[in-house]
Amino acid sequence: MAQAKMSKIGLVAPTAVKERLLHALQIWEVLQLSNLREKIAATDLALGLATASSSLGEVEARQADVGFALAFLRRFEVVNESLIDSFMGLKAVVTPEQLVETVEKFAAETTVNQCKLYEKRLGEIQNERSRFVAERALLANWVLLDIAPQSMSGASLVGSAIGTVSPNDLAAFERRLDKETGGLYHLEKIAVDNRLVNVVIVYFGGEAPAVLRESIFNQVTLPLADMSPRVADIGLQSSLAELASEERQILQSCTKLLEHKVQLQTLFDHYGHIIQREQAIALGTDTAHTFVVEGWIETARLGELEAELAKSFSQVVMLKSEVSAQDVPPVKLQNSNLVRPFEFVTNVYGNPMHSEVDPTPLLAPFFALFFALSLGDAGYGLILVAGSWWLMRKYKPELAGRKFFHLFALVGLLSVVSGLAMNGFFGNLIDLMPFPALIALKNNFVLVDPMTAPMTIMILSLALGVVHVFLGIAVKGYMTFTGGDRAGALMDQGSWLFLILALVLQILATVLPTLSHLAPALGNVSILGAVLVVLAQGRAAKGIFSKLGTGLYALYGGVGYFSDVLSYTRILALGLSSAVIAVVINTIAGMVVAIPVVGWPLAAVIFVAGHLFNVVLSTLGCFIHSARLQFVEFFTKFFEGGGQSFKPLRLASKFIVIK
Amino acid sequence: MVSWFGIEAGMGFAILGAALAVFLGGIGSSIGVGIAGQMASGVVTEDPEKFGKLLLLQALPGTQGIYGFLVGFWVILKVGLLGGDPASITIDQGFQLFAACLPIAFSGLISGIWQGKVSAAAMGIVAKRPEASGKALILPAMVETYAILGLLASILLITGIRI
Incomplete structure (x- = not known):
């Protein structure tokens, strides 16, 4: 009862079967690898540290890509996950055949690239929309002005200005204007509310009256000055509508991409398995022609591992190591079905x-x-x-x-x-x-x-x-x-x-x-x-x-x-x-x-x-x-507690269950 | 039966006790659940998948309000207010019932607030070390002990009072 007995073993394998052996260990879930690096550092054995394969970085990058696509597509998922679902962490069930098929046939790059493209475009749409909305807000009180602001400048005999004046200052402003231009001006009120009066002023002579440069008058530069505000506003409205329809299309496409969700999840976990395997390899050590790992196994499952090795890995040698006093075996509880x-x-x-x-x-x-x-x-x-x-x-x-x-x-x-x-x-x-x-x-x-x-x-x-x-x-x-x-x-x-x-x-x-x-x-x-x-x-x-x-x-x-x-x-x-x-x-x-x-x-x-x-x-x-x-x-x-759990090397998955 | 200014003093005390148990326990839990809820919202912003576990943690300081309600309800049941046929309560009995409500009223008020604080802190465990979520549940429960003892004292006292 109580705790499972643990044994320490070493495996020596030809370098050629390294990957295959580790993959098999992941499937068997029997061995918790310990770090041989520290041990070797303490000896002067001429052993090289096993290097993770050079493709590890590439796999990690690919996993990150797939992870990005999953996170991105999640935004478009209609959430029908119940509270219990989220608590239980519902996983997709994938058969080993489906896993292999997905890894071999599914073109993840296409989906990932589409996701990247859509994400970029959605961001741009967001920016453009806020710019257009801001421009419309600026134009809102000027739509009754029916000429393009640009067309008013450039005349040699008259000048013009567009701006706002506070309603309280309007009378004083007009008096000053009258005085400074000698009455040769025209003031047109485009819109009046209780905060601001929007005015267009046309005056005679090349030089602007001084009052236009004072704080009583707030000069305004309108966007899209080459057309009248009314036309500009209509244009902005239709641009916004176009953006909205483009956004709808992208959302539809993204929702459609969601049909690849399980494949993406499978791929994510597959890359995860490779990464775990490579990290496990890094715990072991290489000699000229062999690869060595050491780890803990339940004593009761030694025979099982031996049989499996004999069946599929005839060149792999299993060595039983002595458990020394410094060794801290991992803990696996073992009790009857009832307990x-x-x-x-x-x-x-x-x-x-x-x-x-x-x-x-x-x-x-x-x-x-x-x-x-x-x-x-x-x-x-x-x-x-x-x-x-x-x-x-x-x-x-x-x-x-x-x-x-x-x-x-x-x-x-x-x-x-x-x-x-x-x-x-x-x-x-x-x-x-x-x-x-x-x-x-x-x-x-x-x-x-x-x-x-x-x-x-x-x-x-x-x-x-x-x-x-x-x-x-x-x-x-x-x-x-x-x-x-x-x-x-x-x-x-x-x-x-x-x-x-x-x-x-x-x-x-x-x-x-x-x-x-x-x-x-x-x-x-x-x-x-x-x-x-x-x-x-x-x-x-x-x-x-x-x-x-x-x-x-x-x-x-x-x-x-x-x-x-x-x-x-x-x-x-x-x-x-x-x-x-x-x-x-x-x-x-x-x-x-x-x-x-x-x-x-x-x-x-x-x-x-x-x-x-x-x-x-x-x-x-x-x-x-x-x-x-x-x-x-x-x-x-x-009771004191504080033992390390037995965590055998396995295919740890985030999204899928392989059955 | 003693009557002050035309009010039946015994029944009045009993109701006052029941009211105290319900609203002080309720205040404790409201504050506690509130504190925990703020923290939970923060964690959910970062990681919506932890919602379930956080909800459990947020619910923990809610028990004081329930204990208070329970004691208040027991008093209401005891003095027969629910059946429409109230018992005649002497001022002695009324005061006894009032006093019997105090343990859960006060222990609920204080422990509810503090349990909320511990729950909020324990949410940090769920956020950063999800594999230790079980431990996060136990720490706030340590505070609840004192609400439980208050509840126990109140219930035993109320059962002991003869009407």
Whole structure:
């Protein structure tokens, strides 16, 4: 159980089969390559470092191109991806034959170049459009001017100016103009609003009146001055329409290009596979005629690899290396089918180190129990089971995802049981139905109802907490004991286990009337336990007072265990919260039924939406808090974590699943 | 039954308690979910595919509002306001119910805000280290512990009060 045993091997292959071997390793997914470069740097062996093939840069560039096309085309995709889809990361399924066909036949350059072209043109259209729109805005108040501004200049006897004047200054402006030109001018108002007056002025004589150069008059230069503003505006309008139609065409073409999406994705991932392979090659080393890699493999799969090599690579030699003390093997958890889903919980925290035990089998029963008690509703349990099954069928997730859904199917199943025992089926739904026989049947299963007897669940939660914390300390003791420090285990953990056991017995004796005569004696045992803790924990300190002080301080540390145990009351709180919200939903739905006509449909909507909301939120809460009880209360007693996951060389894909 | 200025004081206290539980918890969650939502929007701008995970993180500080609502609802149920046949509540009982609502009211208010801050920070994990998203879920849950304890205290107190 627990962790898979790892072996270190080396592979020596003729240089000619290097690429083919690595590709095969990617498909087999058995070997995690380690870096030979560092090792070789430390020796003076005359080995050359394996160089990645020169085409790597080219492949990366091609992948970047395809990636660009995919990102570009995504803009035109009508999003029909549901929230669940985006959460699950829906991947396209591609057969190996389709992959080969795409790689050989699909002309990606054409599509990529089209995308590049379209992207450039769309950017230009955007720019032109904003320029035209800005010009139209400038012309907006001048469309009543029906000659081209350019045609007004160049006359020798008269001059002209186009500009704006504030309405308040208009009278003063005209007076100045009149004075400076001696009345030989004409002022035409093109448009008047309460902010500006647009005017055209024609005056006699070559020189412009001084007032036109002052701030009272704001000279305007109109765009497209070779035609009248009205004509220019009509021209701009038609240009804008042309741009819009061109843009529509490009969008259509882009939407059409989307039919190549899966091919582009396949190609992207294919390039990705090549890059991964080349990077793997760079971890190995070349000699004159051979290529060497080293890596970790599950000991159990050694035979499989040997057989595969013998079949397809007769010249490749497999060498088993000694595992030295400095080697840190990667960690792969290995558990029975029933426990495996709970590896998901362990992995949320992190892997155990290769020298540690895998805590998964230990946490599995507790996690399931905590979750089931916190959810405590048979109806919600059924939803979890059905939902997991449906999502598994629809999305066919990879291993980690499968663990996730198996986990929820398992704890959902257990929640059905706990729900029956705790009188929860969509809250109090059955009690609201007019079927006395069904209610009687349901009541047969009920052991305890948290709504009416919360104290029973509270005591159960605390009891589970004591067992869980006790187990945590015991595991630590076991590890220390088997690790060789037998005395240390007995004293450090043994004394605490003794004290906790004595306290539990004492509490039982005090509470249960039949055992009450034992209470005083057990009280003495508890005191003995406390003394043992002080003596054992203080043993390392020097000097009698120092020993006593350290021991007493350690005993005070028992407060930590106490607060750990109290933390388990969250099981009751979460159970109550999901149950009460369910009851609230039923109550509101029940009240709505009385409304004429819309009553029943509205009640149905409230019922379905409300319970769906509650099941999502409660499941989230139950998962997080059941996990937290493992990580914070349980793991801290014995578990460190921090191992590296076993990541065999494989065909890692972003968009596709090869099946 | 004590009546102040014609108001039934017992029932008044009970309703005040229920109201406090609902709106203080609601304030805590509103602020918390708000903080987390701002952060989530920022991450989604860069990477829309992370929406699902971020939504979960944003939902976490929402529980305080639900706990408060739950306690408020329990009080309403207990004093019979829902059935249209209110129980007669003495001023003692009313004040007891009022006090029983305080644990979730205040722990919900404060923990909701802080859980929102931790959720927002945890979104950084989802943004930069998506493979560690599971861990990002656990950190905000540490804050929620205290809302849960408040909820538990309130519920136990309310169940204990005799009407």
